[in-house]
Amino acid sequence: MRTPGRWWRHKTTPEKVESYTRWSFHFFAVMEFFSVGLTSVAPLGPRLGGAVMLVVAVHAGLCFVTVSRAIDWTRGRRPQPTGLMWTLAAVTAAIAATAIGLAELGPDRESVDTAAGGVFGVILIFGPGIIALGVRSRRRAFAIAGGFAAGTWVIAFSLGAPVLTALFTALIVLIGGTFIAFTAVFSVWLLNSVFELDEARETRARLAVAEERLRFGRDLHDVMGRNLAVIALKSELAVQLAQRRRPEAVTQMVEVQRLAHESQREVREVVRGYREADLGSELAGAQGVLAAAGIDCTVDAATAAVLPAAVQSALGWVVREAATNVLRHGDARRCAVRLQVLEGRVVLSVENDGVSEAGTESGSGPSGSGLAGLRERLAEIDGTLEAGPAGQGLFRLTAEIPLPEQPGPSSAVPAVVAARSVSEVTP
Incomplete structure (x- = not known):
């Protein structure tokens, strides 16, 4: 049975980078649940807090699955998880709108506002960043964060928040979401670059072997090409002379025999040069x-x-x-x-x-x-x-x-x- 250390050491560098990227974003989902899911039970009460914790757990689970599917898609192992990303976006928007409504229309307690604000901020920051893993265009990834920030301002303002408060809230969401989206874009770029460099290293090694084979082929061609051409011509001449019963046919065949022995010796020298490594x-x-x-x-x-x-x-x-x-x-x-x-x-x-x-x-x-x-x-x-x-x-x-x-x-x-x-x- 392998220990965790052996499991990590026996991975290649690209596999290590992929595992690090995957579990880093998985950690975002885990941190989301423990930071705002569990901490909402105490200020909101067992019933409302338990409901909020369950909703955050569902969102964290969606983020967890989306990370795995998006990274697999990046490496070409799965199709793009479009439906899963739309589901995550809808759940993120719904939870954020519910959190704003709870803060504006719920019980007038500071603890409730703090818990709702924490759920709202964390959900809207991590959600767009996780979705950005599943898109190729950088502009589209940043546009996702911008879209959620704009939606934040619209929902906050429509629920009665002052204009400046809604604008400030949207700005926080924009900065946080853009940062996580940038992290996702950079992580995908780094992961692809490491795999491409590893493939380039393997290609260089194969090219070095192919070049050595070509050099050996050129040496054999240079040694054998001329001799085989002469042997073919002299053999053809010897056949024609033998058909005419000319004694010169024997001379030509003796020359063919000499060339064959010479070619044999030269081939041995070429092979010996490769077998005797300097x-x-x-x-x-x-x-x-x-x-x-x-x-x-x-x-x-x-x-x-x-x-x-x-x-x-x-x-x-x-x-x-x-x-x-x-x-x-x-x-x-x-x-x-x-x-x-x-x-x-x-x-x-x-x-x-x-x-x-x-x-x-x-x-x-x-x-x-x-x-x-x-x-x-x-x-x-x-x-x-x-x-x-x-x-x-x-x-x-x-x-x-x-x-x-x-x-x-x-x-x-x-x-x-x-x-x-x-x-x-x-x-």
């Missing part, structure tokens, strides 16, 4: 891709250039897989890559925050298939790989590879110097 390039590429996705990535790898080629290649694959997991899983904001040479071994650690439980289970955790392949690759050079939660919403991947020992006096030098000597003699 650690420096992978570190720079990971930092660039993560930065483009809005993730602050710091790299501390001053000793990368002095490592043996086999170690660099293996660690390059670790960096590539770790960066992919950070992009695909969780909602990371920070990522730190650190490379150290300690007592004859190389330790690479990649730590990021914002890892969700689903991401840990699907590939960035110890059971992920990508990390299983890395373990097999590191095992070939006696390396190890560990991955798992590091506490406080962090996830850490650590790769450790022993450096080859150097014979003779060089074995006594520090590990960094030994690694440099290995890299100098490695072809």
Whole structure:
């Protein structure tokens, strides 16, 4: 069973913003009930106060439901709750008119006037603001608050309130309703912007993968295009010569065989270039891709250039897989890559925050298939790989590879110097 903290931590940033927006406006409805619904019982008496509390509870419930439906409509999950908004507007106007009538025509007690004024003000301020969540046009959202303010002046004046008193009351409703409407408009804009930014980050990550595929395709085309064209022409020529029983057909087929072997070798070189990851390039590429996705990535790898080629290649694959997991899983904001040479071994650690439980289970955790392949690759050079939660919403991947020992006096030098000597003699 998940605790509330785990439930919140495992949400993505857009989901957190949506939950915050939704419950903020739900809190307005709850605050409306407790601030004017319950407090009306004492000054108005059990019977009248209970009726007012029930009416305010109905209005708060309508606001609660309208908030959920309007935010779902904003995210494209439901149709626009037009009927619900009209219902809320009618109930708001009816309660406000009843509150004014109670203050003007009800029992002549100060406590009654205070309770009726509180119900009137809170209802007319929160009602238009909640309705503004369900409209797209900003002008229309502010026009709703203005319409309720104008209606307030008309009703107050028609029930006998002085002109200045009715005007002052309408001005208070206008200011309060406009503020809540502005809050609703800004909250919807912020929520949509966060979702759009998250979609843009995912699009950038997909474009980076697509660009790499296109680059690989271009390299293959450049390598194979000319050779395949020549092979096709020479094969066609050899067929024609063979049909004429010309001995030159054998020469052409030998040339075709040579070109085929050459093409095979060139394809292996292209694939080998992708399979043998360069650690420096992978570190720079990971930092660039993560930065483009809005993730602050710091790299501390001053000793990368002095490592043996086999170690660099293996660690390059670790960096590539770790960066992919950070992009695909969780909602990371920070990522730190650190490379150290300690007592004859190389330790690479990649730590990021914002890892969700689903991401840990699907590939960035110890059971992920990508990390299983890395373990097999590191095992070939006696390396190890560990991955798992590091506490406080962090996830850490650590790769450790022993450096080859150097014979003779060089074995006594520090590990960094030994690694440099290995890299100098490695072809």
